[in-house]
Amino acid sequence: MAISTQPAEQIRITPVAGRRATTRFIDLPAEVLGDDPAWRTPLRIERRMQLSPKQNPAFEHLEFRAWLAWQGERCVGRISAQIDRLRKPIHGDDVGYFGMLDAPDDDNVFAALLTTAEQWLRERGVNTVHGPFNLTINEECGLLVDGFETPPAMMMGHAKPYYARQLERLGFSKAIDLYAYWVALDFEHPRAMRRLLERYAQRITVRPIDNKTFVAELDVIRDLFNDAWANNWGFVPLTQEEFRDMGKTLKLLLPNELVQIAEVDGEPAAFIVGLPNLNEAARDLNGRLLPVGLFKLLWRLKVGFPKTARVPLMGVRQRYQGGPLGAALAYSVIGAMQTALYARGARGCELSWILETNKGMRDMIESIGGDRYKTYRIYEKSL
Known part of the structure; x- marks a missing residue:
């Protein structure tokens, strides 16, 4: 222009x-x-x-x-x-x-x-x-x-x-x-990741979301999200209505294995959500679903999964953060999502966004080969 x-x-x-x-x-x-x-x-x-x-x-x-x-x-x-x-x-x-x-x-x-x-x-x-x-x-x-x-x-x-x-x-x-970090999904698990997963193998289980109790599962994930993110800069909780509205989209677009919940001794303790990259799938639709864009999009999502994905949501319950069990939980859900996305045909994934102050998560992502390839800035001004 x-x-x-x-x-x-x-x-x-x-x-x-x-x-x-x-x-x-x-x-x-x-x-x-x-x-x-x-x-x-x-x-x-x-x-x-x-x-x-x-x-x-x-x-x-x-x-x-x-x-x-x-x-x-x-x-x-x-x-x-x-x-x-x-x-x-x-x-x-x-x-x-x-x-x-x-x-x-x-x-x-x-x-x-x-x-x-x-x-x-x-x-x-x-x-x-x-x-x-x-x-x-x-x-x-x-x-x-x-x-x-x-x-x-x-x-x-x-x-x-x-x-x-x-x-x-x-x-x-x-x-x-x-x-925003970019991760190739064929990454090898670093030594620290393998050791932590082995150390807590008897306590941590990771499972996909259960469609039979989908609404209750959404409430579990919302509780985990609001607890895990509560101390983050600028945090505002997601309401039940917002999360259930989000759940409608997740249920439409995602196979179960792209929403994973980790439990410690049977209690929900961490979660991760992976999304097919709609910007890749809809790249030639010019923003329009009609008259044929919708069929193209659904075909690409259901038959030929995009080669790229994004992890927009992930969290570990606060009481586990900062310790080895918390790191093991994070590695557990990351590993589960790696397996699920790769099996679907995705080969690269964006993990975003990560606060610049979240050194623990940044170190973890970098340990699996994550490349910080984009920076988004929040600005402020006194009125």
């Missing part, structure tokens, strides 16, 4: 309201990023469901507004602002989020969009803004600042290098980095 030199007063910001504006909001990133070989257009139906208060249970605890930027009759940018009501009871602060930011490399467009979002947040008592979050910390988050050459895995973002420069020009600074 060409860089505009029009003055700031010619930029018009309008709120997103109604189906037509929502469609414009969903389609805008492809216009900004479409000339980037690494860009992959997300499925439009998935984006529409994400933005629907009726279909995305996150809206039960979100206050949300979105805007479009216009130069004349041309739509040139978009942004959202959110307040997650689950955050303050946990962290005791007045932090709001911005997200879904896309625009050409134009100082005036970025300034108009960020100023609009900041003012909306400020009017609602927010004194610090974090972002980008699309829409919460448990969905797509972080701005790509390193690793632009390769396509994003499913439910991970993409950007051009100027996005970071524009944010920093407008007073945003780094809050924390999130790492």
